Amino acid sequence: MDEQFEMMSNNPDVIIATPGRLLHLIVEMNLDLKSVQYVVFDEADRLFEMGFETALTEIIHRLPPTRQTLLFSATLPKSLVEFAKAGLQTPKLVRLDAEGKISTDLKMSFFSVKQPEKDACLLFLLRDVIGVPMGTNQLEGVPEGTGKKKALSQYAAPHQTLIFVATKHHVEYLTVLLTTAGYFVSQIYGTLDQTARSIQMDRFRRGITNILVVTDVAARGIDIPVLENVVNYDFPTGARVFIHRVGRTARAGRTGWAWSLLTTPELPYLLDLQLFLGRPLKHRVSLEDARAWSDSLILGPFPRDVIDQELESVKSMDVEDSSIQSLREVMRKGHGMYERSKGKASQASYKRAKEMSKDPASHGLVSTSTPTHPVLVYKSANGISQAKATEDQAEEEKRATLLRVINSFTPAETVFEVAHKAHKGKGTETTAALMKERRKALKKAVDRVALASASKEEPEEDEEEPTSRVVAMAEEDDIAEVFDAPSSGDKKGNHDYRDSEYYMSYVQKDADTEKGYSLRDGASFVEQARNATFDLTGDEALLDQRKRKQMAWDRKKKKFVHGDGVGADNVKLVKTESGVKLPATYRSGRFEEWRLKNKKSLPRVGETENSRTGQIGKRYLHKNVSEPKQLDKAHANYDRKSRQRKKKEAEASGMAEGDNSAQQLRKGSKKAVLGKRYGGKTVGRVKTELKTVDQIRKARKVAEHRKTKNARPSRKSKGKGRR
Template sequence: MALKKKRPNRGRKPRAHSQPHHRDVDVESDGGEFQLAPLTEEDDSVGKHNNRCLQSFPSGDCPSDVEPDTREMVRQQNRKKKSGGFQSMGLSFPVFKGIMKKGYKVPTPIQRKTIPVILDGKDVVAMARTGSGKTAAFLIPLFERLKVHNAQSGARALILTPTRELALQTMKFTKELGKFSGFKTALILGGDKMEDQFEALHENPDIIIGTPGRLMHIVVEMNLKLQNVEYVVFDEADRLFEMGFAEHLQEIIRRLPDSRQTLLFSATLPKQLVEFARAGLTEPVLIRLDVDTKLNDQLQMAFFHVRSDDKAAVLLHLMRNIIKPQEQTVIFVATKHHVEYLKELLTRQGIHCSYSYSALDQTARKINIGKFVHRKCMVMIVTDIAARGIDIPMLDNVINYNFPSKAKLFLHRVGRVARAGRSGTAYSLVALDEIPYVYDLHLFLGRPLKFASQAENSEETSGIYGKVPQNTIDDEESLLIADHKASLDLQNLKRVSENAYRQYLKSRPNPSPESIKRVREMDFSTLGIHPLFGVNIKDAELQRLKIIDSIKNYKAKSTIFEVNSTNKTSASEIMRMTRNKQILVINKFQQLKEEKKTAPSKNMPTLMEADLPDEDNIETVFSEVMGRKRKSKQPTEHFPKNKKECEQDEEFYIPHQPKDFNSERG
């Protein structure tokens, strides 16, 4: 019978043979089949050389028998490159293929800094602004460290997040990025059925993603063993501590092996996080990027000066006339009652929207967020539970219906837009009682607060604080009044939201005294119309404002005591004497007022050191600090430079406030 020649073994795995060594040769036997002939000593030496050149048998390092392990080859090819994409990191083929499938071309700065350090096995505290790609920065080395699925050892990686939405998002991202790695993942969330979670854990998943509260409950109920966990991630770590999970995290850390690798990813670095790093991490490396800018350059901001009662009307105008119909928008409010009120209000005005808050059923939250993510509705109303970590890829706008009381919270709210190189806009509706928080925000950012001037006609709209035209508010207000009259539900929801806001004010932290002082000194009559509302509206509104200001500033030449009286009456003589006495005080007040106008504006905030602990404390906790450092505080004349100059005994003196009191308040 005719025999076909055997094709050469090009890049395929060599066969495993027992002694003595054999080689494949075309030897025809009587039965018409191939036989193996024994190797000679010369062939044996050649075979060993060839085996070294061929790929090894599939193992944990290379799970595929067709596609070779690219790590060593890529490292050799990229030795001469100073920087590059993911291929220069020497990742294995399944991980690299998942990255390419996801569509990532070039790593972000935080990924370029953290991935090599994590692959070296070091504990890391990574600090970068929201939307910089922190999730991929810890998932890529996680897949690389775990290699392949292991059904016997149980969970080997643990990822903890502060909210259920962020955990669901991380789960989805893990499946997409690790599509070719073959890892099993279990999701542990509060609000889901515990039976399903028990079943998922019994299948020995490689990765556990969950929230601390439910995970701690299951660890106790199941007596879950975590001895094999070698990779632990605390995502949005600062938020975990703010939400009161510190005790849960400490207990989970106690149950983990000492040989684990621990990673903390956060947008800010509060003092409490540094103390946790001191206790739970081994010689951690601190990587901090973008600590000077804080906000993305692609983010446009607009601040509108409105009355509290006019916020709903301004919101409707924004949704109808300024925000385009194809743009997605998230509206942040103070309480869940505001969510329900605005949802009913917008629905009656023909704007379809979804909503989410903490007291909502878990299934309803998933459905509503799913509608918004899949663009079935373009508006979503949420409380601050959605301000951290939720990644909506095509989000265009954020509206702060109630201005946040903390600067860090503002950063996390507006961090939902302008992600991954895209632009976005953040609109803020600021009532009179919320203006000090705007000053605090600009102090925190180190930026001057720009006011819209009545005289200027600037085309720049980003970061400007201005008024809303009254005729615009009146037009929308007439529609709202008609809706409220026609609906008892809307009236009840509005009343409940107003009561809820009064309760919210009791728990809202106070702004800084300096910001309150600046607001009192500010003259809002000179505040102009925001440039976002156009030139035509602006000109008409300016004329209207001039008339109103002239009415406000009108002063009668005579007092009520001098009406219909002659110069010889006692009332006119007394008033004349009083004016002569007070003329000096009046002139002095007018002079001070003019000096304030001509002097450099006190409304221009200066950079304030906040949110970060002392540099000396950081250097004692972290073995290495990568990224840009903040400038250290300059000693002022009010504080002594040396401890010897202090009158109190430093050893026994107990201050009435902690040293980091102001930094923790932001």
Template sequence: MGGNSSDSDNDNIDISSLLVPTAKSSQKKNKSSKEKSSEKTVEINPEETATKSKPGNKTKSNFELLGLSQNLAKATYHRGYRQPTPVQRKTIPVIVSKRDVVAMARTGSGKTASYMLPILHRLYAHKQQIGIRCVIIVPNRELAIQVYNEAIYFIKGSNSNLRVGLIVGGDSLESQFNLLVTQNPDIVIATPGRLLHVSVEMKLSFNLLEVLCFDEADRLFEMGFGVQLTELLNIFPKARQTLLFSATMPESLVGFINLGLSDPFFVRLDTELKLSENLSMSFFNIQENNRDASLMFLLDKIGAKKQTIIFCSTKYTVEYLHLLVTKFGYKAAYIYGSLDQTARQIQMNLFRKNLVSLLIVTDLAARGIDIPILDYVINYNFIDNTKIFVHRVGRVARAGRSGWAYSLLTPDELPYLIDLKLFLGRELVYGKGKDVDYRKTLVMGNLSNEMIHNQVSSISAYFSVDSALENCRTASNNSMIKYRKSRIVPSASSYKEAKLLVSSKATLEPNPLFSSTLNSSQLTMINSISGYKPNQTIFEQGLRGNKLISDPARLSIVQFRLKNSGYIKETKNKQRVNEKISEIQPEKSFVDDEYYIPHRKPDADTEKGYALLKGNTFAEQAQNAMVSLTNDDNFNRPINKKVLRWDSKKKNFVQGLGIGSDNKKLITTESGVKLPATYKTDAFKDYLKKTKLPNVQVGQVELPGMSDNFENKKRVKNFHTKISARKELDSKHINYEKSLKKRKFESGDNGKQKSDKIPKIINGKLNVGKSKDGKMLKSELLTAEKIRKNRSIQESKFRRSNNVKSKPRK
């Protein structure tokens, strides 16, 4: 991991130093031509190069210089990639050299192609040997589908015959069994839970695995996939290449120590520029009861034709907003975690095909999903984690496009904005002036009631006539109460700064983005009202005449002022002096740029934001309080079996882990990891019995036409007369004893069965026996002549009974 400090310099990268050995050998053969071509590798069409260039002096494209094959270079050109991005220039040559890589780069920088292209280059072509050769693990289904489509595009573009499979939750297990048994995929893209379920059901072996890739690696740990990852890593072979990619990766790799990394190459780009340089951001200070009206105001300013994603914190809020925006005439789709997989795909396709303009989602869609034409992101609920903010706003301003990110904040969410300011290292500007840079600073301002009064009245009218909308809002508010209790606690310094920010009334300044909607007289009136301080206390309000003299509350206030008049004057004089001093001579910093040693690292706030565990929740603090010297090979394995725990039934502390107390059955794998019993249900055995397919083993040679085995069995000659052995009786069946006695009687085990009644099989056909008289039994099969005779007899009977004369024959 050490020795890569120079990798942060993205502008001064010499591509010739990243060439693979094959490129270096060609360089020795033709030095003069290579020196010329290395200066001209800027934007070259591989197809034009193959036709126009001479064989001896062929100019390679940029992606070929990174070590990729010519076919893959053509696929990248048709995909629209002309220049490799910084993360691609850094990682592709290292991955091609079969070294472990841990890479971090901002959203929209081409990380998917950074690992997909060298994986396809390494696997090259489909093997007839049965077994998975590459596994790509992603945190959610939408990202898995996107990576799958990207892999399919590159495979078809490079004329490769590699096979890709998708294993995600929500799809049927039988279809995924069929994929692994009949298709023999080389690359499997999966979510960890379903991949472990399928591997346990099938007793799947990964002996041929060459590459293991984790996309959005830090999210896999944060989402609670510790048990699944532990078992999967025990199943995967140790001799493999491991790749980790994410947009937010901590500098310390302690959290990934159990992934089996071997001398990884650490790439950490754009640490200063965490967001896209084409992203503009604006923050709006609002009141909680005006959150819905503020959202509708922003949507009205954006317009109905712009593609917009709205991020919420709970699925109940998603359902409520979907119903609300529909009332206002917007077409919207929605996605949340517990939504059915088919419904999620339908909703995402509606938004991708521009059939709807709004997509309302939870943080499920914040990771890795690339939507081609996306203009705006709105944070309806603000984040409690700076990494989530980076992934949310990273959905826009991707691949050189520009975009906007709007965020709604209430006063209790201001500390999280201060944490974000420290993490991004940007200045927080309060709505002063119009010449503000929305791309380099955090611009914050107020949305006044005058701006949103139309939306407030419209929403009130909808609530008065629609009870379903009111019920959805109640459910959303109740879910937000629980969500706020589970939020990460911001730092104490952020609380203090946010408190000073509220007391200074800087948040009351209107946001300069929409301040033009108010005229100067309205702004003057708002500022005068906000800065008004009455000279009387609440006890003196409304007192007139004799009450002004005789009221006891007013007299007590007067006595207090007379008693403390000196202290009040002294305090006011100090405030005036301090104001004059601050205006005349600003406070100087005591920090010496050359000799001062700070008490904390310069990038401490950034690393705190990137950390996998924040340490602010009770579970994390309890985990950190435990000390273990033995169980260091699993992520979430219980530390001590004798630890005391609270038993809600016995109302007392008891020893043990409580396994089984919740009536959930568990199974123990070979590596000792406990999994739910639902992971092993014999579904694969039932699938093999149903389809009559063979249970192929890893390492065997793929049978030609393996997927047609079931059809071939039905095409066998004399299939309906084929005699096969009887099935074994099920001992758990209700008629087991009766069927067993019947079978024993037919087989003659009890001596009562006569041997001449046993059916005999001669030449694969059932031989009929003889009757009691010794005569041959008549065959029940009718000939064509016999069938015609029976029909004529039935017709004549019908005519006699109905007195119908027969037609004369011609």
């Protein structure tokens, strides 16, 4: 914090900080923020969701009411619409591209895969669909002195791919797998060091690596000039996360593709995304319609024969690199914890996904009879004619139809009956007779089900009158308008007697939309109960007693502690003027020690700023340099002072030639400047903590003298002994 104390003491014009550290500096340094004119909250929705509301409230309370507050957010949930949290006055809303939630130039494709085949599908997608080349993408003709911006604009590869995964264990596993396959890969995740993260990002942006494997930490605030492909290896749990992921491509007028691998348990999240975007879900599309990839969600599987070949190549990689198996096992355990902690989809989506799983071929889910994804034919049709591509698509549909017929084939005779015909009189009569009896029983059951279904349809046919007169039936809206009767529900006769004027549903009308905007599971009961507060005056004492009795887990102490656990280590809280409770350690006096040690002060509001802002003591700056007067040769100390002066001149000449402080110390200099560590003081003025041999020997003698003195008898006891 000493470096930040010095930065704030220099009266900066712009401060870029996180809410927690900025509030700590404000309280510790007792900063006066009356001169602040603008406050900007970047990713404002995320700040409120991450729990920075307490720090933001206290910071805003210390700002002047005349400042201008700006909130920037990619999405607009209801929590951000309530501008009272930010203390805004007369707010104005500016929306860019309010009609569409994602870019119209973005093309999307969703592949239905099985969980064990994800790696094989990813390798096929990268090599044959996207066309990522093996090895590095860096050109040999790039000059060494090329600037960063020029290199990015000219030499960045257009087929660079960004792969989003669930956890950092997925990142490490896919990095090793793709590197073994022959790709140059970069990786970024949350716990990666900032220096390593910058190096990995710079390698990807310059085109040295073609693939960047990241977690959701890179879903925001990342700018890559040329990026056309985003792959969702693990499908996101919320529509908002999906928008941030695919928003990395199709920017600034460019087109882009978003590829998503979808397993059966992740199908409800795709249905939630469909409701959020308002686009149809299809598994068949015409190749002539170029806007179909942007206006609809197209779902389909990979070709079965290609995936089988890729599975064999993945097995060969396990033999080539033994660490892949161990990393895969770690990834599976991490994925299990991720599955238990992620949010849930809506109940309607789970119900619909269950119905779609019963008939996978008609909904584009992975099965033996499902036709291949149309995008594979579309991508391969770039070098051939449109008629040829349409013909290939027709052949693929015929193949799928043939497979469907083969799968639904049921033989007329079983193995036992065929064996009876082939080997008569060899002990097969009993099994053949048993199968005949079984077939008769099953036939009766089938006839019984058909008869029951026919009996349900007969009353509807009997209700029709045999007359030729056609009677026009009144509609439900006309009946309700004339008789003021509640409208009927469905065709089965289930009426809805709810009065819309007095009925209040327990589910919010736009709950699904708001859940899509939220990064967390905002539609769950826990989140809604936490946000819905109803405090009464008489209940505050009871709530305080409950908080004192309850136990909370302390991460630093690794045990349960009393209280609500507010703060990093359950520290004591102090209530400020705005009513916000802050840790008492924010005001520790550390800044006062630093200020007195470095002799600096904070500039006051309205004070004229100059080049010497923050210094204490020196009121005048003397710029005149005068030569030292000559030494008196008749003086007794002439020889000693002349030697000292020559020594200083030698040191000054050595420092001018570039000698560092360590070399000056070896030559015996006691006044070499050591830089910012000692606040600009010389070595001679810094008090050393090392003791010499004489000092240690003297301290021991003093200690022994004190021991012997304390062991002597007192004067009173000596007098009594003499008597």
